[in-house]
Amino acid sequence: MLNTFMKRTLCAAVAFGLGTLAVAEEGKAGLTLDKPAKIAMLYISPRNDGGWTQAFDEARQKLEAELDTKIQYVESVPENASSIRPAVDRLVQRGANVIIGTAFGYSDTFKELADKYPDVAFLNGSGTTNSHNLESFYGRTYESQYLCGMAAGAASKTGKLGFVAANPFGQVNWTINAFALGAQQINPDATVTVVYTGAWNDPVKERAAAMALIDSGVDVLGQHVDSPTPQIVAQERGVHGTGHHRDMSEFAPDATVCSSVWVWDRFLAPELKKISAGNWVPPEHGALLSMAEGGTDAACCGPAVSEADKAKIMAAREELLKGEKKIYAGPLLDRDGTERIAAGEVMADAELWQMDWFVKGVTTQQ
Amino acid sequence: MDMIANWLGNTPDFAVPFALAALGLILTERAGVLALGAEGLMLVGALAGIGAQLAYGTPGVSLLLAMAAASVVSLLFALMVIVLRINQVIAGLALVFFCQGLTGLLGTLLEWTNKPVRGLGAIELWPLSELPLIGKVFVQNPLVFLTPLIFLAVVWLLTRTTTGLRLRAVGENPQAADAAGISVLGYRLVAILAGSALIGLAGGYISVLSTKLWIADMTGGRGWIAVALVIFARWSPWKALAGALLFGCIEALIPQLAAAGIRLPQYFVLMTPYAVTLAVMIWVASGKQVSGSQPGALGVPFIREERR
Numbered sequence: 001m002l003n004t005f006m007k008r009t010l011c012a013a014v015a016f017g018l019g020t021l022a023v024a025e026e027g028k029a030g031l032t033l034d035k036p037a038k039i040a041m042l043y044i045s046p047r048n049d050g051g052w053t054q055a056f057d058e059a060r061q062k063l064e065a066e067l068d069t070k071i072q073y074v075e076s077v078p079e080n081a082s083s084i085r086p087a088v089d090r091l092v093q094r095g096a097n098v099i100i101g102t103a104f105g106y107s108d109t110f111k112e113l114a115d116k117y118p119d120v121a122f123l124n125g126s127g128t129t130n131s132h133n134l135e136s137f138y139g140r141t142y143e144s145q146y147l148c149g150m151a152a153g154a155a156s157k158t159g160k161l162g163f164v165a166a167n168p169f170g171q172v173n174w175t176i177n178a179f180a181l182g183a184q185q186i187n188p189d190a191t192v193t194v195v196y197t198g199a200w201n202d203p204v205k206e207r208a209a210a211m212a213l214i215d216s217g218v219d220v221l222g223q224h225v226d227s228p229t230p231q232i233v234a235q236e237r238g239v240h241g242t243g244h245h246r247d248m249s250e251f252a253p254d255a256t257v258c259s260s261v262w263v264w265d266r267f268l269a270p271e272l273k274k275i276s277a278g279n280w281v282p283p284e285h286g287a288l289l290s291m292a293e294g295g296t297d298a299a300c301c302g303p304a305v306s307e308a309d310k311a312k313i314m315a316a317r318e319e320l321l322k323g324e325k326k327i328y329a330g331p332l333l334d335r336d337g338t339e340r341i342a343a344g345e346v347m348a349d350a351e352l353w354q355m356d357w358f359v360k361g362v363t364t365q366q
Numbered sequence: 367m368d369m370i371a372n373w374l375g376n377t378p379d380f381a382v383p384f385a386l387a388a389l390g391l392i393l394t395e396r397a398g399v400l401a402l403g404a405e406g407l408m409l410v411g412a413l414a415g416i417g418a419q420l421a422y423g424t425p426g427v428s429l430l431l432a433m434a435a436a437s438v439v440s441l442l443f444a445l446m447v448i449v450l451r452i453n454q455v456i457a458g459l460a461l462v463f464f465c466q467g468l469t470g471l472l473g474t475l476l477e478w479t480n481k482p483v484r485g486l487g488a489i490e491l492w493p494l495s496e497l498p499l500i501g502k503v504f505v506q507n508p509l510v511f512l513t514p515l516i517f518l519a520v521v522w523l524l525t526r527t528t529t530g531l532r533l534r535a536v537g538e539n540p541q542a543a544d545a546a547g548i549s550v551l552g553y554r555l556v557a558i559l560a561g562s563a564l565i566g567l568a569g570g571y572i573s574v575l576s577t578k579l580w581i582a583d584m585t586g587g588r589g590w591i592a593v594a595l596v597i598f599a600r601w602s603p604w605k606a607l608a609g610a611l612l613f614g615c616i617e618a619l620i621p622q623l624a625a626a627g628i629r630l631p632q633y634f635v636l637m638t639p640y641a642v643t644l645a646v647m648i649w650v651a652s653g654k655q656v657s658g659s660q661p662g663a664l665g666v667p668f669i670r671e672e673r674r
Contacts, residue, residue, distance in 0.1 A: 046582070048474060048477060048479055048480075049474075049581075076470070193624075193627055195621050195624040196624065196636075198633075198636040199586060201584075202584070203577035203584055204577055204586065204588075205586075205617075208380070209625070211621070213621075215368070215622075215625070216368075218625075227480065227581050228480060228579075229579070232482050232579065251482055363627040364627075365623065365628065365629055365630055365635065366631070
């Protein structure tokens, strides 16, 4: 899991940064399936991992109901070609013509398989490769984390927030900055202290990080790590927190005030319908999904957030859904006072993936 | 000041799993069996502990079952290295991969993943817990206070009893031990089972008392660090305990530094425990080798009457 996410992120940054991995072939007609869609999914982890993969499995169940079809799935397919290839070969032999992957590490093999099976549609969550029958997708998690930041700001009495993060990559840093910006909407003086654990799924390190933050006076803990440990610690210590991946109030009903959740079915359902309709042309650089497009959403709010603040959060959510609000829009200064986004501009995706600066009020070890 | 108190208070939680796993390894390796499977057996202990905790909710029972589960799985390792005399390095590595797969599968099938459990409350060693600065070191769960006693018991067993003498003889010179009428394979089997129980306890500590939930591969390489600790302690339990404390100190310090907002390069900080291990190993290796060094027959399968 650790390597998975790390590699996923690094390469996502590279791919989106350069943006030259896949060039749509002009004038070529889109993909049309020769038979009714038969969908299959490849999971990187067990289906009930409590986070990333479970969110995909929940989406699968909703898709089955919505599209009135059976979706096969294969669990725990590691990120190496010798494991991915036979799984996909077998699925295609059994008649699957839409394959959905769930890992960064599938990117290269999926590209190769997409060339091998030009009549099969491939989709890959957090992948980086794209071609005429392969589309990679990921969510703009900073939108939902911004809303969680607002909830955290509302739940905090001290204005001192903490954040347990995995690794200092663009895709993690954008959630931290958004969390801080959201909190400062409610409490302009809110600060966010970040502890990176250096691992995506290490409950021992996450617990230590959460304890250290609470010991230092923090009373709401945000997180961008895979396990619910920070929420559980918040519950034990009688403070609050915000979750990631799935609604973590399941683990910490008193503590969790908001969670950034994946809602893949909102993207996959229309996309799969498009594929079934025929003449499907995937976007050249894959899909980086906003909340409106169905990447993430915020599960909000716990009882520690007042009705007035909740109304503010819901209003911000509406604005994000309508596309009226952009989180990374200028003018935006970093904590050292350098202008990162000029007035009237919106940050480009390539720059988002490379984000290595922090907004005012964020304390990190970097 | 608060930061230092919190840091010292969190140290035992990190140090105890390293210490118990290293002690289990020493017990096994003193009998001449090279045990590289600690990472896997810790996972078995961690999963069994959580399973028992979910079922019965009694931490004492859960920890005992964690020990038992690791021992049972180690029978497989014993079969490979004692009966079949497979290369111990390969058998140890195979055991790790087997346990990783087994625990991942069982954790999923039994739906024990990500289910929080209640651990054990802290007890205070009054009046030590009232001391300034180091008071929090004496507010810990009971197993932390038991750990030094477990060390005492194992050291006493190894150095003060006939059983311990025989076990060490089996590890130093199995041919001589055999000639003296000691059952080499019997002692090795018992050493594997007992050592594995301690390693399972280390795993159970992590899942039942520390994180209070199970996630696949949650030991995160801590078993390998225990293997390194044993080498750096030159198979001496007390030095291994000191090493575990040193390692725990550094691991506990990392999040405290970050939470205090002290600016240091991230990856340098995360690297320090490993860098310190390397440095200490080099320092130990370059010094004069004293007693308690590597067992003479470590990693060598025993075949009676075999000429060397």
